[in-house]
Amino acid sequence: MKVALFGASGGTGKLLTERCLAAGYQVSALLRTPAMFALRERVRVVQGSAFDPDSVRETIEGADVVLSALGAKSLRKEDVLERAVPLIVAAMQATATMAKPVRRIIVLGSAGALASSLDKQPVWRRWIVQNIVYNTFLKWPVASQVSQWKDLSQSDLDWTMVMPPMLTNAAGRGSYRVDGEALPRNGSRISREDVADFMMRQINNPEWVRKGVYLSW
Numbered sequence: 001m002k003v004a005l006f007g008a009s010g011g012t013g014k015l016l017t018e019r020c021l022a023a024g025y026q027v028s029a030l031l032r033t034p035a036m037f038a039l040r041e042r043v044r045v046v047q048g049s050a051f052d053p054d055s056v057r058e059t060i061e062g063a064d065v066v067l068s069a070l071g072a073k074s075l076r077k078e079d080v081l082e083r084a085v086p087l088i089v090a091a092m093q094a095t096a097t098m099a100k101p102v103r104r105i106i107v108l109g110s111a112g113a114l115a116s117s118l119d120k121q122p123v124w125r126r127w128i129v130q131n132i133v134y135n136t137f138l139k140w141p142v143a144s145q146v147s148q149w150k151d152l153s154q155s156d157l158d159w160t161m162v163m164p165p166m167l168t169n170a171a172g173r174g175s176y177r178v179d180g181e182a183l184p185r186n187g188s189r190i191s192r193e194d195v196a197d198f199m200m201r202q203i204n205n206p207e208w209v210r211k212g213v214y215l216s217w
C-alpha cells in the first residue's frame with residue numbers, strides 16, 4: 001500500500017505515519033521542514049508546502065490512498081484547508097486518465113463542518129456549542145472545515161471526511177462511537193490516537209466512502 005500523507009508532522013499526522021509504517025505501508029509525506037520530522041528517514045519526503053501545486057502533485061504520485069491531517073496551528077484565519085484541499089483534489093482528479101488514478105482520500109475534518117452535526121445534542125448543549133464555540137473562538141477553524149467539506153463533497157473522488165469533536169493527546173481507548181448522521185449525544189472529545197486508528201481502518205473500508213462520519217468517545 002502506497003500512502004500519500006499531508007500533515008504528517010502534526011499531532012494526528014505523526015500517529016498516522018507511525019501506524020502506516022507499522023502496517024508496512026510506503027509513505028510519501030509532504031513536509032515543510034523535514035529536518036524537524038523524526039520519521040523522515042523512514043518515509044519518502046517531498047519537501048514543500050501544501051499551497052504549491054507541484055509539491056502536492058509529487059506527493060500523490062503513484063499513491064493508492066491519500067490521508068490528510070492538515071490544519072492551522074492557531075485559531076486565527078490561516079486558510080490552510082481553503083488553499084490546500086482544492087490543490088489536493090485537483091491533483092487527484094488530474095490522475096483520472098492515468099493507468100493508476102488516485103481516487104481515495106481520507107481526511108481529518110471536524111464536527112463543526114456541518115450545522116446538522118449537533119442534531120443529537122441536548123438543546124442546551126447545541127445552543128452553547130453553536131453560539132459560544134463555533135460562532136466565536138472556533139469561527140475560523142470551522143470556516144476551514146466547511147470549505148474542506150464543500151471541496152470534497154463536490155468532487156467525484158472516493159472521499160471520507162472524519163469529523164471528531166475536540167482532539168486530545170490522551171491514550172487511545174480503542175473504542176469510540178461512530179455515527180454517520182451527527183455527533184453522538186454528549187460527545188465532546190476523542191484522542192488523536194483513536195482518530196488515527198479510525199482513519200487507518202478506512203483505507204480498506206468502503207462503508208464511509210463519499211460520506212462524512214462523526215467520531216467521539
Ligand SMILES: NC(=O)c1ccc[n+]([C@@H]2O[C@H](COP(=O)([O-])OP(=O)(O)OC[C@H]3O[C@@H](n4cnc5c(N)ncnc54)[C@H](OP(=O)(O)O)[C@@H]3O)[C@@H](O)[C@H]2O)c1
Binds near residue numbers: 010071072073109
Ligand atoms: N484541535 C482540535 O481539538 C480539533 C478538533 C477537531 C478537528 N480538528 C482538526 O484536525 C486537524 C489536524 O489537527 P492536529 O491538531 O492533529 O494537527 P496540527 O498538530 O495542528 O498539525 C497540522 C499539520 O498541518 C501541516 N501544515 C499546515 N500548513 C501546511 C502547509 N502549507 N503545507 C504543508 N503542511 C502544512 C503542519 O505542518 P508543519 O509541521 O510544517 O506546521 C502540520 O503537520 C485540523 O484540520 C483541525 O481543524 C482539530
